[in-house]
Amino acid sequence: MKALNEQEILEICKLYKECGSLRGVNRVHKRSINTIKKYASMHMNVKTQNLVKQLCTEDQRIIGTYIGLWMGDGTQYYDKSFTVKICCNKDEITTNDFIKDIIYKLFKKKTYFSVYTKTKSAYIKLHSKFIFDFVKKYVNYNDKEKTISVHLNDNIKCYSNEFLEGCLIGLIMTDGYLKKRMVFVSISNSLAQNMADILKQFGFKPSIYIQNRKEKGWNDNHYVYLTKHESLQLTEFLDNSLKQMGYNSTFKELKYGPGEI
Numbered sequence: 001m002k003a004l005n006e007q008e009i010l011e012i013c014k015l016y017k018e019c020g021s022l023r024g025v026n027r028v029h030k031r032s033i034n035t036i037k038k039y040a041s042m043h044m045n046v047k048t049q050n051l052v053k054q055l056c057t058e059d060q061r062i063i064g065t066y067i068g069l070w071m072g073d074g075t076q077y078y079d080k081s082f083t084v085k086i087c088c089n090k091d092e093i094t095t096n097d098f099i100k101d102i103i104y105k106l107f108k109k110k111t112y113f114s115v116y117t118k119t120k121s122a123y124i125k126l127h128s129k130f131i132f133d134f135v136k137k138y139v140n141y142n143d144k145e146k147t148i149s150v151h152l153n154d155n156i157k158c159y160s161n162e163f164l165e166g167c168l169i170g171l172i173m174t175d176g177y178l179k180k181r182m183v184f185v186s187i188s189n190s191l192a193q194n195m196a197d198i199l200k201q202f203g204f205k206p207s208i209y210i211q212n213r214k215e216k217g218w219n220d221n222h223y224v225y226l227t228k229h230e231s232l233q234l235t236e237f238l239d240n241s242l243k244q245m246g247y248n249s250t251f252k253e254l255k256y257g258p259g260e261i
Contacts (some may be wrong), residue, residue, distance in 0.1 A: 004031070015080065016040045024081030024127060052130040056108045060162035061169075061245050065102050067138045068170020071150050071191060074135070077143075082132035083125065090115045090122040095173060098247075098254045099124055102170075107131055148219055151190030156197045164198045165241040171195055172238070173255055182231040184224040192222035202237065204230050 004012070008029065015025050016036070025036045055063075069086055076084040086103075088096050100111050103124070109131065115122040142149040156164060171191075176184040186192045192208065199206045204226060211221040226234060238251040247254070 013040050052107045052109050052128045060160050061166040062106050064163035064166025065170045066106050068167040070135050072171050072174025076132055081127045082129040084131050085123045085125045087123045089120050094254050094257050148187050150188050152194050182226045182234050186222050187219040189222050192224050195224045
């Protein structure tokens with residue numbers, strides 16, 4: 001193969017800066033990983049790509065937590081590389097650290113943290129075909145309408161209680177509220193039903209309320225909520241699940257920051 005000219009070197013550097021993946025550049029330019037790394041390194045700091053080929057733990061709570069986090073705030077797409085993002089708030093430091101830690105525990109995968117200019121919106125991003133495909137083993141969704149269509153593939157009876165515990169943590173960490181009362185909100189009717197069914201699986205008695213927003217041209221909000229008493233019981237339940245996963249912090253500390261009880 002002929003040597004790289006200056007124009008191709010510039011294109012390789014530009015593409016690497018955009019996608020952050022040596023393998024992603026390789027798919028476009030058909031140059032070896034070592035060659036791409038050599039020339040990209042001349043112009044910027046190149047991070048070694050840690051490829052994921054298998055899970056690093058079979059802990060069903062950790063797997064369930066990742067799936068819950070992704071169903072709540074995740075998105076993924078192919079754009080020169082297999083990109084996975086978990087959307088978040090830049091100010092919610094403990095939550096963001098928790099999300100990154102779950103990803104590392106499950107996949108041993110390094111992540112990128114990016115902030116949208118002049119907003120609090122941010123996202124945790126990674127590139128991996130394995131992780132991109134992994135979520136599809138558990139989740140069903142329409143690529144063009146993920147938020148309104150996302151839900152678990154199967155009836156919750158098909159999943160272990162440990163997986164469902166983790167799923168609860170991930171869903172409430174992203175799309176839920178848990179202080180005096182637990183409230184979960186989604187525009188996906190199926191995901192709201194998943195949440196209600198999981199809560200019932202553990203003996204809770206959730207209520208569901210649908211906020212009609214069609215007159216405004218918006219999708220309806222589906223609320224799943226518990227009484228104050230059951231919300232307290234759920235808090236204790238989630239705290240115990242986190243201990244089983246090796247976390248010393250409470251759920252509220254992870255979601256709302258240190259000092260929350």
